[in-house]
Amino acid sequence: MQVTADDFDQLLQEHAALLRAYGAVQVRCTEQLQVQAREIGRLDAEAMRLRAELIRRDTALAWAKEDRAALEHAIPGLARREKLAQHVTALQARVRELSDELQWRDMRMALERPVTQPAAAADDFAALEADLAAADLVICQTGCMSHGAYWRVQDHCKRTGKACVLVEKPDALHIVRIQRAGEGEALVASQQG
Known part of the structure; x- marks a missing residue:
């Protein structure tokens, strides 16, 4: 088989095409190697930064543990x-x-509560009125009475003119002495200091 000039030219063209393709592949490989080298460099820097952060955190934790131990000892x-x-x-x-x-x-x-409750409330009010009428002095400890009972007691004291004392701290009230109307109508309360 004899190689002609046309065959040789065609072979040269194919060889040139292969060399161009090979050159393009080499350029792509070089670019990928550079990209990978930059990524490896970035990852190495990040690993270094994370190691430094870990060392800083571990050191701070160790110091905090030492400080806490010293505080607990003190x-x-x-x-x-x-x-x-x-x-x-x-x-x-x-x-x-x-x-x-x-x-x-x-x-x-x-x-x-059932609707029949007002009768019971009326009985409670009557009992309260009876107790208040028998008393010479009404002493109310704040916080121990319902809102309604407080106003009923206040109203009774105003209507009857009885002395009414509100005590916020009953432990502070030491002595209570009432002088009768003929004795000057005075209320004396001695409180502990």
């Missing part, structure tokens, strides 16, 4: 006090919860 019973404080906080939350629950229950019970 203040005896600190751990027990912290537990007690947490327990007190939990108990206060539970008391608030129970108080709210009790208020809702009282409101529900008030709403669920």
Whole structure:
């Protein structure tokens, strides 16, 4: 088989096309290697930064542990006090919860009372009036009376002219002495300091 000039030209053209394709592949490979080298450099820098952050955090944690140990050593019973404080906080939350629950229950019970209740309330009011009429002095501890009873007692004291004393802290009231009308109508209360 004899190679002609046309065959040779065609072979040269194919060889040139292959060399161009090979050159393009080399350029793409070089670009990919550069991209990967930059990514590796970025990841190495990030790993270095994260290691430094970890060392900083571990050091700060170690210092905090040392400071806490020194504080616990300086203040005896600190751990027990912290537990007690947490327990007190939990108990206060539970008391608030129970108080709210009790208020809702009282409101529900008030709403669920039968309509025949006014007769019982009238009996309570009559009993209260009788007790107040027999008293020489009315001492009311604030916070221990219902709102309605407070106003009924105040009204009774105004109508009858009885001495009425509101006591916020009953432990502070030490001696109460009433002088009768003939003795000068004075109310004397001695309070503890």
